[in-house]
Amino acid sequence: MTEIKDFINNQVEPLQSNDFIVDVQNIFLDFEYTHFPIIENDVFIGSIGRDEAEMYTSTDSINEHKYGLHRFFVREKMNWFDIFEEFSKNHTNILPILDEKNQYLGFYELDDVLHFLNETTFIKENGGIIVIEKNTNDFTFSQITQIIESNDAKILGLFISYSDSETTQITVKITLSNFNEIIQTFRRYNYTILSEHQEDSYLNSLKERSDYLDKYLSI
Incomplete structure (x- = not known):
């Protein structure tokens, strides 16, 4: 190694x-x-x-x-x-x-x-990146780990990408299994998802409703 x-x-x-x-x-x-x-x-x-x-x-x-x-x-x-x-x-x-x-x-x-x-697991291994945000006093790495592993995924790397007295942003790279479930679980624990994901069913649903409303209003 x-x-x-x-x-x-x-x-x-x-x-x-x-x-x-x-x-x-x-x-x-x-x-x-x-x-x-x-x-x-x-x-x-x-x-x-x-x-x-x-x-x-x-x-x-x-x-x-x-x-x-x-x-x-x-x-x-x-x-x-x-x-x-x-x-x-x-x-x-x-x-x-x-x-x-x-x-x-x-x-x-x-x-x-x-x-x-480039040879580290964080860069080299295939996976997905999620950028999450929460109040600085409210997040814990143990909670983030629990959310990911409880959805049968593994952490390939994580780090704090921004932090001030109010909010902290954490960048996490995970294996690609159950990606949408992990995103929704983070939301249930009051994390804001800053990164965009095609697998995000919640945002996809909002987009579909918005598109439908636009078509309806244009009639």
Whole structure:
């Protein structure tokens, strides 16, 4: 089974703080990285950004620009979801990886993490997506699980896709069995169904009545 740590890249060596800006510029010519890690005595001290490197004088030492390094990184044992979040939060396509002593281990590339995500059950397995909403204080994951499993379906993945003090939206991927029954059960438990589904008999019935009324009024 593939794990996220299998995608650690340590084939491209980080630059040293006493290297020169021209070395950074050459890296960015060879690779489409937005940032590149810098170390000092095997300890990560930050990443230099492509935009900054293009503005610096090529003969400068990286040491002269340490104040402008970006400090984001991930830990060796972080899960894939937190890693993906760090990519998004820092607008980068490369994330340095450190151990608990801040020793540099390598980096993740965004394309590799997206590849890993595509291999997860949530993406890879066939199923249907339901987006539901309920008051933030009223929903529980145990209730959502019970509703789905009581209708003889299985959860392939779920996560909170939006939340504030009043409402929370949950995206759930499930096996396709008894899809309509699951939708109706969520409604009975006062969940709002935000996603549209051809299997939704309640909405289909409303649409049929609306179409009938439109025809009647046009007579």
